[in-house]
Amino acid sequence: MSEDDGAPRGDAGTGGVHAHTSGSGARETRDERPEFRSYYGRPVLKPPVWKWEVPAYLFTGGLSAGSALLAAGADLTGRPALRRAGRLGGFGALLASTGLLIADLGRPERFHHMLRVAKPSSPMSVGTWILVAYGPGSGLAAAAEMLPASLRASLPGRLLSRAARPAGLSAAAFAPPLAAYTAVLLSQSAVPAWHDARRHLPFLFTGSAAAAAAGLGMLTVPPAEAGPARRLGAIGAAAEVVTARLVEHRPGLVPRAYTTGRAGRLRRASECLTLAGALATVSVARRSRPAAAAAGLALLAGSALQRFGTFEAGVASTKDPAYVVVPQRARLDAADAGREAP
Known part of the structure; x- marks a missing residue:
């Protein structure tokens, strides 16, 4: 995964993209959505080159x-089956x-190369060291x-058992x-759908992670011992669904990338x-x-589809110049209005 993916190809201002209406010389009305195209039909942003390995990596991480987290709680509360599953x-x-990360990088040594430096300003570097x-x-x-069991009474077995907690x-x-x-890694890119949702994606991803882990616990552990997993699943699912709705209902054009096309279908199935x-x-x-x-x-599948849907929304937002130009013009208009105010 490279932080440069999604970087601007060129100027995204009004000089680089044209807005067209349905009639020649027609004035744009409030109900019309102009059609945007860049010079030579090239996108304003370079679409991410990542493949399915990246959203799968987001889910498995x-x-x-x-x-x-679930295993640590189970260990402290005396639930061995849930601890083992976690x-x-x-x-x-x-x-x-x-x-999956190494597959996306292309060569295993590239993962090793990322450990040569620690760069606090780089989400990719920080994430590598967290991992x-x-x-x-x-x-x-x-x-x-x-x-x-035959090795648990040996000295290495006893030492390993003591180190487990x-x-x-x-x-x-x-x-x-x-x-x-x-989530921070995605939102710090130039991809409009990800950057625009930068305040929500960390909550969406952590809620989705909690729901997925709880789903795995309920799938593999008898109900009598899976109480913490059920509670975590309910909390994680609520956080995931509520945050996903907040992402979709932000003002502006960019949230359309989350509700239309392939991304919209994946996210509806996830919900x-x-x-x-x-x-x-419950x-x-x-x-x-x-x-x-x-x-x-269901929780596992919903979490996975949420990651794939979020990924697809980002890809879609780089292919339509409107997702770049409309927010940019809105910011310029707001700045002009502020300068003109008495």
């Missing part, structure tokens, strides 16, 4: 972070996330869960920034699945294992 699920999602700080605790806690708590400490940093999963979570999931599993699958 959030799933890992939420699972680490630790193993979190580490498995971390491995998948790392693999590095989070990984050892997650891996050590998962290793303790996979330790064969501190390791799990270490992973949980870095889990919130791990869940949110990808339906998340709401259905949340409803089952009702039948506490009494029925099949219902709990179905609710967990």
Whole structure:
């Protein structure tokens, strides 16, 4: 993932893009949406070149972070089955996330090269170091869960078992920034849909991560021990749905990218699945294992579709010059009005 993706190709001002109405010489009316096109039909912004690995990376990273938090809580409250599911699920999602990131970078050594520097002003650099700080605790806690019973009484087994709780708590400490940093990474790009939603995306991603982790817990743990997962699922689903609606109902043109086209379809499906999963979570999931599993699958699928829909909204907003020019003109008009005011 490169922070330069989505950078402007050239001037996005009125000189670089033309607005056309339906009639020659016709004046633009309030109800008409002008058609914008750039010179030679080229987009004002360079569309992101990322493929499916990136939204999948966004999902698995959030799933890992939420699972680490859930596992730490289960460990402290004496729920071994939920603790095991959270630790193993979190580490498995971390491995998948790392693999997807390396696949997107193209060559494994590029991930290593990012560790040569620490740049606080770069979300990508900060996120890389968060991932590095989070990984050892997650891996050590998962290793303790996979330790064969025959080795638990040995000296290495005892040492690993004793280190499991501190390791799990270490992973949980870095889990919130791990869940949110990808939202910061997207919103600090020049992609209009992502940058315009920069105040909401971190809350959307953390709510989605919580819902996904809770879904995994309900899918793999008996209902009698999955109470914390159900509560986290209800809270995460509410945060995800409410924040998604806030993203869609901001003033201006840019929110249209989230409600139309492929992005709109993915996000509507996400909302339906998340709401259905949340409803089952607070009702039948506490009494029925099949219902709990179905609710967990719905929350997982809703979280994944939310990431893919957000990604598609960003791509769509770079392909239509209106998403760049209309907000820019609105800011210029507002500045002119401020200068003209007595």
